[in-house]
Every structure is written in C-alpha cells, then in structure tokens.
Amino acid sequence: MILQQASRVPIWGKADPGEDITVAFQGQNLTAKADADGRWNVSLNLETSQPGPCEMTIEGKNKILIQDILVGQVWVASGQSNMEWVVKGTQGANEVIASSANTAIRQFAVTKTASPYPAEEVSGRWISASPETTGLFSAVGYFFARKLQQSVGAPVGIINTSWGGTPAQAWTGVEAIESYPEYKAARERIIPLVEEYPEKKRAFVDQLTEWIKKNHREDKPTGDAGKFAAVDAPLEGWTQVSLPGPVTSEGLPEAGAVWLRKTIDPPARKGTGIPLVLPIDGFDSVYWNGKLIARTSIKDFPGLGFVRQYGVYTIPDSAIREDRNVLAIRLYQPVKPGAFSDIPKAGLLPLKDGWLAREEYAFPPVEESEKSLAPAIPNRPPASQNAPAFLFNGMVKPLIPYAIKGVIWYQGESNASRAYQYRTLFPLLISDWRKQWGQGDFPFYFVQLANYLPKKDAPGESAWAELREAQRLALTVPQTGQAVTIDIGESEDIHPRNKKETGERLAAIALARDYDKSVPYSGPVYESMAVGNGRIRLAFRHTDGGLTARSLPAHYDVRTLTGQTAPLIRHSPGSELEGFAICGSDKKWVWANARIDGENVEVWSEQVPNPVAVRYAWADNPTCNLYNAAGLPASPFRTDDFGYATKTPNDEPASR
DSSP states (O other), X not given: OXXXXXXXXXXEEEOSTTOEEEEEETTEEEEEEOOTTSEEEEEEOOTTOOOOOEEEEEXXXXXXXXXXXXXXXXXXXXXXXXXXXXXXXXXXXXXXHHTOXXXXXXXXXXXXXXXXXXXXXXXXXEEEEOTTTGGGSBHHHHHHHHHHHHHHOSOEEEEEEEOTTOOGGGGSOHHHHTTSHHHHHHHHHHHHHHHHHHHHHHHHHXXXXXXXXXXTOOOOOOSOTHHHHSXXXXXXXXXXXXXXXXXXXTTOOSSEEEEEEXXXXXXSSOSXXXXXXXXXXXXXXXXXXXXXXXXXXXXXXXXXTBOOTTOEEEEOGGGOOSSOEEEEEEEEESSSOOEESSOOEETTEEOOSOEEEEEEEEOOOOOHHHHXXXXXXXXXXXXXXXXXXXXXXXXXXXXXXXXXXXXXXXXXXGGGGGHHHHHHHHHHHHHHHHHHHTSOSOOEEEEOXXXXXXXXXXXXXXXXXXXXHHHHHGGGSTTEEEEOOTTSOBTTBSSOSOHHHHHHHHHHHHHHHHSOOOOOOOOOEEEEEEEETTEEEEEEXXXXXXXXXXXXXXXEEEETTTTEEEEOOXXXXXXSSOSEEEEOTTOOOEEOEEEEETTEEEEEOTTOSSOOEEEESOSSSOOOOEEETTSOBOOOEESOOOOOTTOOTTOSOTTO
C-alpha cells in the first residue's frame, strides 16, 4: 500500500455502532467512534512523513495490522482499454519487465465492477513492481509512475481503475450524468433490467436443470479426456469442421458431447502469451496441450443459445511449446449443437479453418414437442459497464476519500461518434470527480487520442479529430493537462504498443506542474491566426526552443505487433510542413503548403487565393510533422467552426 504524502489522509472503515476505534501510524494515535451505521473515519497528517516502510494498526474490538506501507505520491489511472493495457503487451516488454524490480512503484488494480448505485467497497490488491508482477501493471500507469519515481525519488502508487471499451458517461457520477436527459432516461430503462436479470437467470438455470433431468441428459463424461485433448492423440475418426457457426457435420450428434481440436503454431514474438478469444455458445471445457485451463457449467449460464460475454483465456509463454500446440475444446450440448458466435482467435490470428471434431457420446433424440419445452433464455440487459454512472458507482465512488495527488486519464475512443457532446461531458466528468473527492482541483491529466484508422487522400471531416478537439478544449478547465500522441498510433491497431512514450509524456506534465521540475511538457498549441497577402499566419504557445519540422519516414506503422508498415504518401511533398489544409469562403478544403517562420507557421495554397481558415492534422490518422525543439508534437487543431460531423440534438445537459 502507498499513502499520499499530504496534510489530510483519510482512513475509514466499518465497525459495530458505537465501537471505539484507534488508528496508530508513524507516531500518530487517532481515535474515532463508529456512528449508528457503523461507519468511522480519521485523518492522518502525513505532510512531512518519511517514505517508510511502516506499519499501521487499527484497533477496536478486533485488531488489524497492515504492514509494508509507504508514503509517497498516489495517482489514479482510469479510462478504457488503452489505460487498462498491460506492460506485457507493449514494445520492449521483455526488457522492461526484467529490470523492473522496485518496491517504490506499486499498483492497486480495482476489480471490474459495474453497479447501478454507489458502492461502498471495492476489491483488489496492492502489488510492487517486479519481474513477476510488472507485466500486469497498466502500461501507461507504470511508465508514468516509473518516470515520476526516477525524477522525484518518492514512492509512487497507481490506483488502476479502468475497463476497456467503456464510454465517459459510465465513469460520471449519477447526479452529474443525469443532467443529460438521454442518460437519465437510459438509467431509468436499464436499472430495472439489471435488477430483474439475476432472478430470471436463476429461474432459467433451475428450469434447464429440471428439463435435463427429466430427459436424462445430464453430462456423462467418458473420463478419458487425454485421447481427445493430448498433443499426440490419434486422429482417426475425426472430421473437419469450419467455424464460426453450429458445430455440425456428418457423424456428429445434435446433442451430447463433441470435441474440437486445432493445431496452433507458436507466436513469432514472446512476452505476451497467447490470448484465446473463444465466443462459445455451449458448456465448454478448454484444454491447452492436454491440460484443462477452463470449464463452464450450467450455473455459468452459457449454452442453449447463450454466448458468454468474456470467453477470453490467456496462455502464458511458459505453456507454449516451440514446435506445435494443440487447443482442444469439449462441448456438452444437452439440447442442440454447440456453436461459435464469431471467429475464434489466438491473439490476432483467426482460427476459422483447420478444426477437427469428434463425438464423445450422443443423446438419443427427443420429440420436437419435448424440445420446445426447454426454457427460453432471458434476455441479457445491455452491457452494464457502458451504462451511465455504473462504473463511477462500482469502481470510483468506493475509492473516495482515499487521498490522491491526481488523476491520469486515457479514454475517448468509445465517445468518438459523439465527439461534440464530449465538449461538455468530459469537463463535467472532471468537475464531478473533484466535487465528490472533496480534495479541491487536483491535477487531471489526459491522453489525447492517437492517430488510428486508414489514412485519407483528401482533407475532410473526422469524428476522431473532433474528439481530439473536445479534449484540447478541456484544457480550459483548471489544473488539466494533455499528452498529445498523434505521432505514435497505428492505423490498424486501436491499442498503440508504444505506451512508454505515452506514460512519460503524462509524467512530464506532472513533473513540470506539480513537482517543480524544469522540463518541457507540451508540444505547440495553436493560439491565434492572421490573414494577409493570400496567406494565413499562425501563432503558437509552448514552442519550447522553437518550432521544428520533423523528417517524415518513408513508411508508417500499420500494426507494430506484426511489423506491418505501409508507404507514406505525402499530400504536400514540396512543403516543409505536412498535415495542413486550407480553404476559402466556399469551405472547400485543399492540402496546403506550410513553412516555419520564427515562432509562427505560414500556410498557403495556389488554389485558395483568399483563405479564411486552416486545419492541422484534422483526420483520423493524419500525416503531420510540426514539433517544438523539445521533440513534442503539436496538438491537432482548426481555426474554423464550420460545423460538427458528430453533433446531435441531445448533446447538451439540460442545465445548459
């Protein structure tokens, strides 16, 4: 555990009503009495505390001893998958992990929990950075913490509360998010479905169990999994099948138990294991090289047309053979054939073809009239992790009032289609977190979305560019900062593997603004424009030693995991700067020439004699090369307000 070095560090808990509690830490002895609900809290003063390690005792009717506590800097790391992305999936992971032993860097990973109402408790545990654990740290969080720890010298704790694929409205508190009528209505619609679903699920399981018993269709394994799952198992009697879809073929039963197996070559790169994505509709047992790694049952609620939401298993490097590996899956299917709802994958490799199937046993047919009596599956409610306020309630609210230094945030991909709304939603989230935490305007630093998706030949509208603009506009909120990553994305991978640069750019902001370190922390940011002589002159702040035009490579990254690149085609090949577009009063955009002139940039095009507006890096995946002398990229921007491709009638809160 790491506690924030601050003058007020809350320690709280629950006991019997009226119970006297004593908290002892670093020479401080504080007392409290539990209220009528059993809640108690005290506040330590750790402003001048030494880093430790230290022990804390909490004593009432019982005594709790917490050991190995450090005092340092605590940052919350939150957002969606790019914040959740772990170190072992990044560039250079093996070397980073091998040299990562440092007990002064720790992470508390909050267990994924979506809740319709504010929760009081959260599960998770603190781990110290080491070759055995660092691979599971948030990569952005780890590189941020490592840079801070190296520069400041204090212990750094990361509270990682993130969930892939989730929108900002899920991370905003109830009162704040319900200021948007559409999200208030969404909560009113979703909460009853979520509350009713567990009982419907239990009823379904009971009814299906009864139907199986009535029709004598309990699973009856032969007990010899090895002859189906072993790497060297004989293949006589197996038949070929293709996935996805129902596992059906001549010689396979409609109901009973069926085995599938497929040979998988070892990955070219080590260090990340093999994530198996198996969207199975059925009761499955999954084997890797003959070893059982996962099993589901009726209580897990797959089968009979239900597809598990997270059929993902990760095979560690230690279990991967150098020659060949065998994935085997046993499907128990009491009513109808098992199926795959989508193409299974091993990492990025589709596992569509090359499957073999074989019957283990078959149930005798039942009449269609009896089959129709099998219970209908209750509809699963919408993914609750995406529901308004559900993640704030389950993964943020229980952390409050834990003392923190600030927040780092990497999110926005799931809001790109509503980028215009993000202009108000993101600042609302920031202000709501600060209000609920009660620690004033703590630092809130965020990652601007990286370049992603195919490159375009012509300038035009872009949802991702509008989202980046919404993020940049959030810099008007006090104590915010933005790490631009427009130069480290990948066109076919929404998860750029260069998380080191991202984390360290966030750390530079914190070092400069919160730890009095003289380091550049921002690339050029557009400030103003002037029109004259058929050209537009742009002024910037954060030039840090001057503006520079970085040399463009011959190829750009398509997917670094596979080493895939593509030739870079320049839109303004004779120009010093790339990525600028210009238009006249007709609002027809063309690629422009641009050059650096001192602390300014001059933009023009022979096709636009009377320009009125300029855009820079205004695309999902732009080609651009404006930097400052510190090596930090300019933030994308536009000087116009001609319209918003993502604007809808429901974008504003009711109070605005």
